[in-house]
Amino acid sequence: MTQPNKTQKNGYQNSPFLTHGLNRAGLFAVALLAGCLMSGTTLANEQIARDQQCFKCHAIDSKKKAPSFRTIAQRSDASEIKDVVRNGITSLFGQEKMPANRRISESDLNALTQWILAQ
Numbered sequence: 001m002t003q004p005n006k007t008q009k010n011g012y013q014n015s016p017f018l019t020h021g022l023n024r025a026g027l028f029a030v031a032l033l034a035g036c037l038m039s040g041t042t043l044a045n046e047q048i049a050r051d052q053q054c055f056k057c058h059a060i061d062s063k064k065k066a067p068s069f070r071t072i073a074q075r076s077d078a079s080e081i082k083d084v085v086r087n088g089i090t091s092l093f094g095q096e097k098m099p100a101n102r103r104i105s106e107s108d109l110n111a112l113t114q115w116i117l118a119q
């Protein structure tokens with residue numbers, strides 16, 4: 001391609017979105033998609049835990065306010081985990097220890113439970 005004349009050059013500068021701007025956004029989208037596909041479902045399920053604020057009190061492999069997900073995975077099975085996450089744990093004195101999550105969808109709850117068990 002020959003050098004664009006002055007008018008064409010201004011044209012490019014005035015519409016970055018229609019020229020390389022769009023290409024860059026497109027490349028970025030492809031890279032992002034590839035990244036998601038490669039990392040598989042682990043990341044997606046961890047994202048549910050993040051979205052549900054589980055990491056405020058739990059960590060994957062160290063005790064915070066609550067037992068680590070690794071400890072939980074060792075001593076609990078799927079139905080126990082699902083029950084606790086859905087209904088929470090309240091102490092005898094009515095103090096909420098593990099908050100209930102009534103609004104989490106069944107499929108997110110299943111994915112989250114499988115993710116915890118895999119830690």
Ligand code: HEC
Pocket residue numbers: 049052053054055056057058065066067072075076080081082084085089097098099101112
């Ligand atoms: C406000 C703090 C807090 C948040 C947020 C929280 N938890 Fe908990 N969780 C706790 C505490 C504290 C316990 C321990 C309760 C006990 O054993 O008395 C617990 C216990 C649990 C247990 C049972 C562990 C066992 O004893 O086997 C599971 C499973 C669990 N949490 C999963 C989750 C998940 C998943 C999320 C996100 C949806 C979450 N928690 C969010 C505080 C929290």
